Amino acid sequence: MKNSVRDMSLMDVGDDNIVLFHPHVPESAVSLVQQTLTTRWIGQGPKVDEFEQKFGARFGEGRTAIAVGSGTDALHLSYILAGIEAGDEVITPVFTCAATNIPLLYQKAEIKFADVQPGTLNIDPSHVKQLISDRTKAIVCVHYGGLPCDLNELSAIAAERGIPIIEDAAHALGGTYNGKPVGSISEFSMFSFQAIKQLTTGDGGMLVLKDGSLAEKARRIRWFGIDRVAKQMGNWDNDITEIGYKYQMNDIAAAMGLSALAEFDGVLALRQKLFRRYSEQLQGTPGLQIVGDGYTDREHAAWIFTVIAEDRPGLQAKLRAHHIESNQVHYRNDRYTVFGGRRNNLPNMDAIEEKYLVLPLHPRISIEQVDKICDVIRSGW
Numbered sequence: 360m361k362n363s364v365r366d367m368s369l370m371d372v373g374d375d376n377i378v379l380f381h382p383h384v385p386e387s388a389v390s391l392v393q394q395t396l397t398t399r400w401i402g403q404g405p406k407v408d409e410f411e412q413k414f415g416a417r418f419g420e421g422r423t424a425i426a427v428g429s430g431t432d433a434l435h436l437s438y439i440l441a442g443i444e445a446g447d448e449v450i451t452p453v454f455t456c457a458a459t460n461i462p463l464l465y466q467k468a469e470i471k472f473a474d475v476q477p478g479t480l481n482i483d484p485s486h487v488k489q490l491i492s493d494r495t496k497a498i499v500c501v502h503y504g505g506l507p508c509d510l511n512e513l514s515a516i517a518a519e520r521g522i523p524i525i526e527d528a529a530h531a532l533g534g535t536y537n538g539k540p541v542g543s544i545s546e547f548s549m550f551s552f553q554a555i556k557q558l559t560t561g562d563g564g565m566l567v568l569k570d571g572s573l574a575e576k577a578r579r580i581r582w583f584g585i586d587r588v589a590k591q592m593g594n595w596d597n598d599i600t601e602i603g604y605k606y607q608m609n610d611i612a613a614a615m616g617l618s619a620l621a622e623f624d625g626v627l628a629l630r631q632k633l634f635r636r637y638s639e640q641l642q643g644t645p646g647l648q649i650v651g652d653g654y655t656d657r658e659h660a661a662w663i664f665t666v667i668a669e670d671r672p673g674l675q676a677k678l679r680a681h682h683i684e685s686n687q688v689h690y691r692n693d694r695y696t697v698f699g700g701r702r703n704n705l706p707n708m709d710a711i712e713e714k715y716l717v718l719p720l721h722p723r724i725s726i727e728q729v730d731k732i733c734d735v736i737r738s739g740w
């Protein structure tokens with residue numbers, strides 16, 4: 360069946376095309392969503408509670424999880440809870456989805472872009488150290504592609520100043536660091552369930568809190584600033600004393616989330632297998648470097664597989680001629696007008712800006728297809 364292509368830069372599904380991303384929705388989601396649609400609660404209700412519970416147990420070692428409408432919502436909540444206000448400096452990765460940094464603008468924070476680390480494209484702790492000032496209020500990190508950042512180094516820097524680490528773990532569901540799941544480590548961890556992430560609810564997100572006493576405030580500002588629990592106990596005329604948003608998850612999305620959570624371990628294992636296959640097959644290819652492999656103290660969550668390639672346009676054209684999609688996916692954020700529109704002097708980012716490329720990795724890709732992609736690349740471009 361042909362998927363009509365909404366984005367003309369994308370290929371059709373089918374025709375031997377190997378597409379870069381494809382949503383993964385388990386079959387069990389269909390019946391659970393259908394069941395949910397027949398109940399009184401299709402908005403935020405019991406399915407959201409259950410999803411939060413199970414998610415916090417699985418990824419947060421029992422921490423409180425707050426389900427929201429998107430990963431961006433979760434990031435905004437974490438920035439509010441961390442007390443980030445107008446003029447506060449926040450150190451954040453230059454290389455990430457704009458979703459990481461746009462909510463810092465909601466808070467009118469002063470963004471300090473940190474450079475990438477060459478082999479991982481994660482935030483470079485040595486540059487973070489240089490950017491720290493008396494006005495730094497938080498450090499944001501992104502586990503690029505699914506490889507956890509140098510959290511020991513980052514938390515040492517943060518602890519020295521008594522400021523929190525906010526993990527944008529949108530890529531890293533299922534990743535671990537020193538044996539601990541991503542989601543159980545820093546003050547704030549945020550996940551995204553957007554369509555092409557490892558676990559999807561169509562759109563959705565989760566904020567996991569180290570300090571459970573922040574949960575009440577998090578739930579209030581998720582819902583206009585209203586104490587929804589008190590309201591449901593019968594107190595309908597309660598006051599609103601702080602500005603909140605409409606950031607809640609609904610039970611239809613939570614039903615998808617619960618189904619996906621139940622089979623997540625299998626999906627993660629498959630993704631990691633595909634990642635390892637790419638790494639093995641592409642090791643030592645001239646003009647090519649693999650991003651983020653070879654670590655033993657942390658487990659890669661294998662959201663995407665990225666290479667640094669000489670003559671990227673040449674490689675992309677060759678892949679396309681073989682019906683293989685590839686793309687940059689993320690762009691350095693300092694080039695966007697809303698962030699100032701001026702490339703900072705970031706030598707590591709500058710060095711890879713014209714070279715990084717993301718290859719297809721998702722549950723619809725087979726080992727044979729990875730082998731085919733690697734054969735095409737190894738034959739040169």
Ligand SMILES: *Cc1c(COP(=O)(O)O)cnc(C)c1O
Nearest residue numbers: 429430431456458459529551553
């Ligand atoms: C996907 C993503 C987000 C959140 O995106 P939403 O679409 O709001 O769920 C945030 N940060 C990164 C790095 C992402 O890739």
